[in-house]
Amino acid sequence: MSTTIPLVDLAAQHEEVADEVAAGWARVVEAATFVGGEEVEAFEEELARFWGVAHAVGVGSGTDALEMVLRAACIGPGDEVVVPANSFVASAAVVARVGATPVFVDVDPVHLHLDVDALAERLGPATAAVMPVHLFGELAPLEDVAAVTEGRRILIVEDAAQAQGATRHGQASGRVGLAAATSFYPGKNLGAYGDAGAVLTNRSELAERVRLLGNHGSATRYEHRSLGFNSRLDPLQAVVLRAKLTRLDQWNEARRTAARRYDELLGDLPGVQLPATREGNEHVWHLYVVRMAERDRVLARLHREGVAAGIHYPVPLHLQGAFRALGHRTGDFPVAEASAARMLSLPLHPYITPDQQERIADLLRQEVS
Ligand SMILES: Cc1ncc(COP(=O)(O)O)c(C=O)c1O
Numbered sequence: 001m002s003t004t005i006p007l008v009d010l011a012a013q014h015e016e017v018a019d020e021v022a023a024g025w026a027r028v029v030e031a032a033t034f035v036g037g038e039e040v041e042a043f044e045e046e047l048a049r050f051w052g053v054a055h056a057v058g059v060g061s062g063t064d065a066l067e068m069v070l071r072a073a074c075i076g077p078g079d080e081v082v083v084p085a086n087s088f089v090a091s092a093a094v095v096a097r098v099g100a101t102p103v104f105v106d107v108d109p110v111h112l113h114l115d116v117d118a119l120a121e122r123l124g125p126a127t128a129a130v131m132p133v134h135l136f137g138e139l140a141p142l143e144d145v146a147a148v149t150e151g152r153r154i155l156i157v158e159d160a161a162q163a164q165g166a167t168r169h170g171q172a173s174g175r176v177g178l179a180a181a182t183s184f185y186p187g188k189n190l191g192a193y194g195d196a197g198a199v200l201t202n203r204s205e206l207a208e209r210v211r212l213l214g215n216h217g218s219a220t221r222y223e224h225r226s227l228g229f230n231s232r233l234d235p236l237q238a239v240v241l242r243a244k245l246t247r248l249d250q251w252n253e254a255r256r257t258a259a260r261r262y263d264e265l266l267g268d269l270p271g272v273q274l275p276a277t278r279e280g281n282e283h284v285w286h287l288y289v290v291r292m293a294e295r296d297r298v299l300a301r302l303h304r305e306g307v308a309a310g311i312h313y314p315v316p317l318h319l320q321g322a323f324r325a326l327g328h329r330t331g332d333f334p335v336a337e338a339s340a341a342r343m344l345s346l347p348l349h350p351y352i353t354p355d356q357q358e359r360i361a362d363l364l365r366q367e368v369s
Contacts, residue, residue, distance in 0.1 A: 004306035005347050005356045008187045012351040013251075017243040021193075024239030033235060043238040044198075046245055050165075051172045053180075053200045055207035058233025059214050062161040062183020062197035067094040068231065069157050069179045069199055070129070072209035075100050079128035081157075084114035085316045085336035087133040091159045092317050100128065102326070104318045106333040111278050112289075113140035115335070120148045129155040134163035134173055136312070137189070137255075137286035138278060142168060142176040157181070160200070162286040164190040165252045169280045174200035179210075184241060189255070189286055190248050192237040254350035255285040261354060262288055262346060265361035269368050273342075287312055290364075291342040298367045299344055307360055310345045 014021075028039060040058055048056040059065045075081060077099040083092045085104045092102040105118040114132050130149060132140035145156055156177030160166075163173055164182055174180030179201035184192040199210045212219060217228035259275075266272055273291040277283045289312065292298060302309045316336040318328035330337065346360055 003308045005308065005352075005360065006349075007308040007310055007345070007347045008349045009351045010186055010191070013191075013244075013349075016247065017240070020243035021240055024243065025236055028235050028239060035232060035235070037235050039235045039238040039242065040233050043233070043242045043245070046242060047198060048200070050245060050248070051174065051200050053172070053174050054202045055200070055204065057199045057201075057207050057210045057214070058238065059197050059199060059210070060231035060233070061195040062181060062185060063090040063094060064214070064231040065181035065183070065197035065199045065210075066090060066131075066157070066159060067097055068210045068213045069181055069201075069206070070094060070098045070100070071213055072206055073129065073155055073157070073178060075128045075155070078126065080124065080126040081128060082114070082119055082122055082130045083317065084112075084131075084133050084135075085318050085333040086112050086313060086339060087135065087159065087317060088161070088313065089317065089320060089322065090161075091131055091133050092323065095131070096323075101126075102317075102323065103127070104323075104326075104328065104333060106335045107339070109335050109339075110276055111138065111140075112136070112335075112339055113278075114145070116141060116144040116148055119145065123148070123152065123154065127152070127154050129157050129178075131157050131159055132177070133159040133161075134166060136275065136289055137162055137166055137284040138281045139163060139166050139168035139173060141278065142173075146176055161185070161188065161197075163284060164188065164286075165248050165282075166284040167282040168278075170282075172200075175202060178203065179206055184237065189252060189284055190241060190244055193240050194234070194237060196233055196237040196241065198233070251350040252284040255348060256283065258348050258350075258352050258357065259283070259285045259288050261357050262348070262361070265357060266290065266364060269361075269365060271368055272364065285348055287345045288348040289343050289345050291339060292344065292368065293342060294368060295342050295344050298364060301367050302360070302363055305363055307363065308347060309360075311340075311343055312345050313343075314340055316340050
């Protein structure tokens with residue numbers, strides 16, 4: 001496939017921030033502070049302010065951010081953590097990595113977030129945490145999750161990898177739950193130039209523990225209070241993220257405009273289910289995911305025409321080989337399975353043009369009409 005319409009356009013985005021990034025990288029090189037330092041501290045402060053939480057702790061990736069929250073909360077062997085069946089593998093992998101057991105639940109048929117009724121049924125004495133995933137750029141119904149877990153010693157750990165700038169009833173992730181973890185993987189709404197992530201929380205003690213964990217369990221050089229690992233935000237990435245953060249609201253607004261345009265262009269296509277926004281949510285459209293029965297044929301046509309559409313995600317987590325030991329089989333989570341067969345992520349990013357979107361809509365129309 002020679003791509004004419006990319007899924008995301010990182011080159012165009014780089015052009016906007018190139019001068020700031022070059023100047024910032026020169027500052028880092030001149031100061032020769034290649035771990036930690038002013039750029040990282042400044043970014044953490046700016047991110048916490050943007051997010052509306054007391055603490056942002058930069059780490060090496062979104063996956064590490066999730067794992068470190070679980071470890072900081074002392075979740076481990078014997079504990080269960082409830083995870084939605086449709087997500088990126090990291091949401092559940094971190095649970096297994098800390099020695100706990102991922103317990104999958106199905107997703108709701110409209111927004112594909114963790115189904116709160118299914119969650120209520122799966123809570124048990126070993127449930128230590130629930131991980132709502134703010135999939136595709138909108139927040140899961142946290143107040144419903146909180147209502148179901150209320151009065152029990154169950155933590156809410158939010159996977160906000162895809163929800164940078166998203167709010168529910170005016171508030172970002174990481175406030176209802178113990179903490180939120182986000183990813184700055186390059187294609188995210190706020191993406192670094194490599195791997196990076198952060199933990200967002202109002203809990204000072206949790207933020208402090210995550211910081212210790214990511215720095216070999218050490219607050220003072222060569223004194224190690226606990227076993228940790230090495231997962232710190234790189235100052236060169238902090239420079240990129242600082243430059244991009246000042247533009248994130250504007251980029252998210254451009255994504256909303258593009259999503260509305262798809263809604264208009266695709267609204268009358270037979271058999272195509274458009275994504276819906278949950279009431280009370282400000283969506284940031286990390287992905288624009290339609291659903292249709294002829295998905296594979298349509299995707300093949302888009303690829304032949306140079307349109308880099310994708311699938312998020314083609315195999316639900318309970319059917320992944322990595323979780324074979326849990327003993328799930330096809331049919332266990334029908335909504336996640338049906339959506340995996342029907343979902344199609346259309347290119348959407350701040351630089352997509354109306355012409356490109358019309359071209360994509362035309363191709364879809366030809367295939368489904
Ligand atoms: C929902 C979700 N969770 C977790 C992650 C893991 O983040 P990272 O790739 O930065 O480790 C990602 C992104 O890749 C994601 O989309």
